[in-house]
Amino acid sequence: MVLSAQSQGGLKPGFYSSSCPKAEVAVRSTVQSHFNKDPTIAPALLRLHFHDCFVQGCDGSVLITASLAEKNALLNIGLRGFEVIDDAKMQLEALCPSVVSCADILALAARDAVDLSNGPSWPVPMGRRDGRVSSSSQASNLPSPLDSVAVQRQKFAAKGLDDHDLVTLVGSADNQ
Numbered sequence: 001m002v003l004s005a006q007s008q009g010g011l012k013p014g015f016y017s018s019s020c021p022k023a024e025v026a027v028r029s030t031v032q033s034h035f036n037k038d039p040t041i042a043p044a045l046l047r048l049h050f051h052d053c054f055v056q057g058c059d060g061s062v063l064i065t066a067s068l069a070e071k072n073a074l075l076n077i078g079l080r081g082f083e084v085i086d087d088a089k090m091q092l093e094a095l096c097p098s099v100v101s102c103a104d105i106l107a108l109a110a111r112d113a114v115d116l117s118n119g120p121s122w123p124v125p126m127g128r129r130d131g132r133v134s135s136s137s138q139a140s141n142l143p144s145p146l147d148s149v150a151v152q153r154q155k156f157a158a159k160g161l162d163d164h165d166l167v168t169l170v171g172s173a174d175n176q
Contacts, residue, residue, distance in 0.1 A: 010127050011125035011126060011127045011128065012125050012126065012127060013123040013124060013125055013126065014126075015104070015125075015126035015127040016096075016099065016100060016104075016126060019096060019099050020092065020095060020096035020099045020100050022095055022096075023092060023095075023096070023099075023100050023104075023108075023126075024108060024124075026088060026091045026092055026095060027088045027091075027092070027105055027108040027109055027112060028108070028112045029091075030084060030087045030088040030091055030109075031045065031084060031088070031108075031109050031112040031113055031116065032112070032116060033087075034083075034084045034087070035113065035116045035117075039117070041080075041081055041084060041113065042113035042114065042116060042117040043113075043117075044079070044080045044081040044113075045081040045084060045109045045110050045112075045113040046110045046113055046114055046169070047079065047081075047169075048062065048079055048080070048081045048082070048085075048106065048109075048110070049106050049107060049109070049110035050110075050169045051070075051075075051076055051079060051139070051142060052070075052103070052106055054141070054142050054143075054159060055070055055138050055139050055141065055142065056131055056133075056138060057131075058103055058106070058107055058128060059103050059128060059129070059130060059131030060101060060102040060103035060105075060106055060128070060130045060131055061130075061131035061133065061134040062076065062079070062106075062134070063082065063085060063102050063106065064131070064132075064133075064134035066134065068135060068136050068137075069134035069135065069136060070134045070135065070136055070138065070139045071134070071136075072136050073136035073137075073139030073140070073142070074136075074139075075139055075140070075142040075144055076136075076139055076142070081109070084109055085102065085105055085106055085109060088105050088108075088109060089102060089105055092105065101128050101129060101130045102130050103128035103129070103130050103131070104124070104126045104127070104128050107124050107126070107128070108124050108126075111124050141155060141158075142155075143155050143156070143166075143170060152166055152170065153166060
């Protein structure tokens, strides 16, 4: 998913170190609070980020609320974790209004959720701009649980992802 994010250019870890130095700590704290109440939120946040990145790149467009938005696509039914992103955004708006994008919050939350589950951690390149367009029809390229392995492999390959990515992301989504 990092490859998809980098297509927006100019992304780098520590992007908010001057403009909102507590951004990562605030997101981590929010994710941890939700995780402590419900550990199943971890795979849900990874799936939420995965579904966001798979459609138009990691732009937060899955968070947009509209009747025909990605969020309402058939393959996105059952996505959850929106309240975690909303809580983190509220915290960040109090700390540094209009600075941190929802797309970056989503990427940080996914990383923190995996880390809190004793999975790997990684530096998150930040500086994404939030998408302004979200269409449920664009979510049709998401892998479906009804797709054969061959079709899922094709969909992942089209995004520059390999079999390891497929097993990691589809496997974690099935475990939420």
